[in-house]
Amino acid sequence: MDNMEKLVRERRSVRTFDGRELTAADKEKLCAYMETIDNPYGLPIEFKLLPKMGCPVVVGTDLYIGAKIKDAPHLNEAFGYAFEKLVLYAQSLRIGTVWIGGTMDRGAFEKAMELSEDEVMPCVSPFGYPAKKMSVREKMMRKGVKADSRFSFEEIAFWNNFNQPLTADAAGKLFLPIETVRLAPSAVNKQPWRIIVMDGIVHFYLQRSKNFNGGRIDMQKIDMGIALCHFELTAKEQGISTEFVIEEPNILYKDGMEYIASYKFKI
Ligand SMILES: Cc1cc2nc3c(=O)[nH]c(=O)nc-3n(C[C@H](O)[C@H](O)[C@H](O)COP(=O)(O)O)c2cc1C
Numbered sequence: 001m002d003n004m005e006k007l008v009r010e011r012r013s014v015r016t017f018d019g020r021e022l023t024a025a026d027k028e029k030l031c032a033y034m035e036t037i038d039n040p041y042g043l044p045i046e047f048k049l050l051p052k053m054g055c056p057v058v059v060g061t062d063l064y065i066g067a068k069i070k071d072a073p074h075l076n077e078a079f080g081y082a083f084e085k086l087v088l089y090a091q092s093l094r095i096g097t098v099w100i101g102g103t104m105d106r107g108a109f110e111k112a113m114e115l116s117e118d119e120v121m122p123c124v125s126p127f128g129y130p131a132k133k134m135s136v137r138e139k140m141m142r143k144g145v146k147a148d149s150r151f152s153f154e155e156i157a158f159w160n161n162f163n164q165p166l167t168a169d170a171a172g173k174l175f176l177p178i179e180t181v182r183l184a185p186s187a188v189n190k191q192p193w194r195i196i197v198m199d200g201i202v203h204f205y206l207q208r209s210k211n212f213n214g215g216r217i218d219m220q221k222i223d224m225g226i227a228l229c230h231f232e233l234t235a236k237e238q239g240i241s242t243e244f245v246i247e248e249p250n251i252l253y254k255d256g257m258e259y260i261a262s263y264k265f266k267i
Contacts, residue, residue, distance in 0.1 A: 004234040007091045008180045013147065014096025015138040017060030017128035026093055030065070030127065033089045040228065040244040040261070041078040045069045047086065050112045050124070055104040059135055061128030066113045068121045076218045077260060079122045080225020084184075087125065088233075096130035099123050099185055101219050122217045145189040150182055157182075158196045162253055166197055173267045174202070176238055180230040187212070187219035193227040194257065203249055204228060204260045224260045232263065241266045 002010075022030075027049070034047040050064040067083055069075050087097045101123040113121045134142075142148065154165035157178050168175055174197060181193055190212065194205040204224060212220045228244075235242050242263040249262075 002092050004088075004180055004230070004237050005176055007088050008183050008230060008234075011088070011091045011185070013098035013142075013185060014126075014128075014130045015057050015059070015098050015141065016131040016133070016135040017058070017096060017126065018131040019060045020129050022063060022095065022127060022129075026095060029093060030086070030090065030095070034065075034086060037082045037085045039078040039081040039225070040232070041074045041081075043069055043072055043075060043078040045079060045082045048113055050109070053109065053112060053124075053126075055100055055124075055126070057100075057103045057137065057141060058098065058126045060131055061126045063127050064109070064124050065127055066109055066121055066124040068113050068115055068119045071118050071120055071216065075120055075216075076122060076221035077225035077228065079120075080222035080227075081229040082225075083123060083125070083222075084226040084229040085233075087185075088229075090127060094129070095127055097125040097127060099125055099187070099222075101187060101217070101222065120216060122219075122222055147189050149189075151191050153179065153182060156191065156194055158194070160196070160198055161251060162194070162196065162257075166195075171197070173238060173240060174235075174265075177231045177234040177240065180234045181227045184223070184226050184230050186223040186226070190220065190223070192220045192223050195227075195231075196251070198249065198251075200266070201245075201249075201262050201264050202231070203251075203262045204231075205253060206258045206260050207254070208256045208258060221260070228261060228263075235263070235265060 047067045053064040157166040159166045190209040248259040
């Protein structure tokens, strides 16, 4: 697999595919990889290939992969972490994906996933080879959510308290793990992740956007899971050892913020 920085920089949402079916070899690789995917919450997640599906924003493929998880605390963060691993693996095979949590016939996908009452299917993604040109609709969607822009490093990263932005220079070895969070996909590109670095520990907070209420399925907590995935995998690659913990620190945070999780680290 390519390194995390490369994968994260190259990935973008793909909604226009070239019509070719995935090769048997690529399908096999995806299926084998799906079996190995873990998450820091230890919640089992079941992935499933869904042929012959469709959704309004996607053209040029009818293969989707969905995943389901038992209703439990932290299901969204666990799901975000795990599904993003699959997205990044697909990227390493040059297979296009796009997280879909809203623009789909949820009932049809839940049926295809054979969802039982105690299970949740937060998101799905189409899988296929990206077309050379984006559809007009896709271009408009990207413009609508400013999909090519991200907050600056200093807007999402802090040290010791939320009044002290962390500069890219001062981040040292933590630069890349945080940079790959900064470049992550998020629902409607709201980028709700905030990171605060303290002595030997990095805390992740969710800055809740308007109109994104938390429920059983919570898109912004899925975003947080994606952020944890990028941080942890990049840190590992950089030779930084991490330990996942849920230990809320006693620090002041802003209105609309919520503590999610932390990584203790050793550089
Ligand atoms: C949890 C989640 C849900 C999303 N749901 C949808 C969706 O329903 N429809 C869609 O077209 N894009 C969806 N997206 C894709 C985002 O709009 C996209 O990631 C963001 O605009 C940034 O663009 P990029 O992925 O090309 O970097 C979702 C992304 C995430 C992380």
